[in-house]
Amino acid sequence: MAKSRKLEEILATLNQIRDDPASEEAIATLRQTLKGRYSVAIAQVAKIVREATLFQLLPDLVAAFDRMMVKPVETDPGCLAKKEIAETLYHLEYSEENLFLHGVRHVQMEPVWGGKEDKATTLRGTCALGLVRMNYPQALVELGDLLADPEVEARIAAARAIAYTENPAGIPLLRLRVKVGDQPAVLIECLMALLKLAPTETLPLIKNFLYPHPELPGLVRDIETTEAAVLALGESHLPEAFDILKDWWQSIHEPELRRSGLLAIAMLRHEEALNFLLSVLAAGSIADARAAIAALNLYRQDSSLWQRVYQTIEDRGDRELLAKVREG
Known part of the structure; x- marks a missing residue:
């Protein structure tokens, strides 16, 4: 056969x-x-x-x-x-x-078109x-090696596994990976892991990605890297992250980063953060207002909040914006 x-x-x-x-x-x-x-x-x-x-x-x-x-x-x-x-x-x-x-x-x-994979x-x-799950004594040694793996997917998995250990001994590994630099997808996982293992100590490190740093010029590389740090703050749900994100957002001018900043603020899922987004929707530029709506879409199923969104736009008196919200 x-x-x-x-x-x-x-x-x-x-x-x-x-x-x-x-x-x-x-x-x-x-x-x-x-x-x-x-x-x-x-x-x-x-x-x-x-x-x-x-x-x-x-x-x-x-x-x-x-x-x-x-x-x-x-x-x-x-x-x-x-x-x-x-x-x-x-x-x-x-x-x-x-x-x-x-x-x-x-x-x-294995062979693939143009080489091996x-x-x-x-x-x-x-x-x-x-x-990690079986509490293997030398797990962090293996995770340290994996954090230096040539493949992005493997490095992401290493960062997630280190967070899963809940072991403070993994913090130096993550900080080293962050400071050496990596792809944005890896950085965001490392920063999220650090925010889980050592939130207070990690916030100053993340700030180095948000602002130009004369002593550490290599840390702020590009928009994607900064965006990774911003989204990691949003994913953290930490109350302390709101003021950091708000102050940073108010200081930047790049449209892409301003959109990402509002999304990160929405991801915090705190009342203070939501009120800030509504204030941007009420009095911000049209571009910022549209970005605030996009960020608030995370709460589309929350009818009471969405009613506040409608009311804010009506008070603003912008028919085009109101039509955009109704279109979803």
């Missing part, structure tokens, strides 16, 4: 098993599939085990993972199966560190979380 036909039959069988995955017959089929050579099918089994919490199949998942670490590009192209297995073991609180250690260090370069970045991030 052709490989594609055989795989289609296996996947069809697995789809049927989802109706009763814990039956004796289903368990036997799942176990047999895990011993097979089709990584796509093994990935589906891992999902079924996770959804149905089939703890009895955890040893079989581990065995399949270990087997696909041998010649991984051939046995598990795209790292599909190993990613799903690691996700399942993490969610079912598997507590042996060896698999997660192998996964957090695994790099799987690492397909194991998601796997490394999931395994990092697995080590």
Whole structure:
């Protein structure tokens, strides 16, 4: 039977098993599939085990993972199966560190148009979380390495995992990553992690991204980096962040940053912040008023607040603005 036909039959069988995955017959089929050579099918089994919490199949998942670490590009192209297995073991609180250690260090370069691409970045991030969840003693060592990973996705996962540890020992790692510099997506995760682990100590660091700093000129690089710092403040929901954002917003002139600043203020979800947005809507420039409406859209389902928005615009007497709000 052709490989594609055989795989289609296996996947069809697995789809049927989802109706009763814990039956004796289903368990036997799942176990047999895990011993097979089709990584796509093994990935589906891992999902079924996770959804149905089939703890009895955890040893079989581990065995399949270990087997696909041998010649991984051939046995598990795209790292599909190993990613799903690691996700399942993490969610079912598997507590042996060896698999997660192998996964957090695994790099799987595969041919793509114009070169090669690492397909194991998601796997490394999931395994990092697995080590944290099981309180592996050297987890921060692995997370420090992952924070220097060549792949953006892996560095983001490292920052999230360090926040998940709730361990102050991770603060120096995050601060170093921030000060060395990185992509905005990584910076925002690092800053959010720092705001979780050490909010008071992190606020002055974030200010260095908001204003030109003669002693640290390299910290303010571009609009995207500044925007990352602003949104991290918004995500923090810290009351202290409001005055920082408000004062900064009132000092800048770049339209893009002014829009991001109002969005960050809305993200704080504090009454004082909402009142400020309404004041911008009432008396700000037309560009700022439109940006305030866009930021307040976070609260579109809050009928009482939205009534205040309507009333503010009516009092302003701007029909075009009122039409924009009604259009959504």
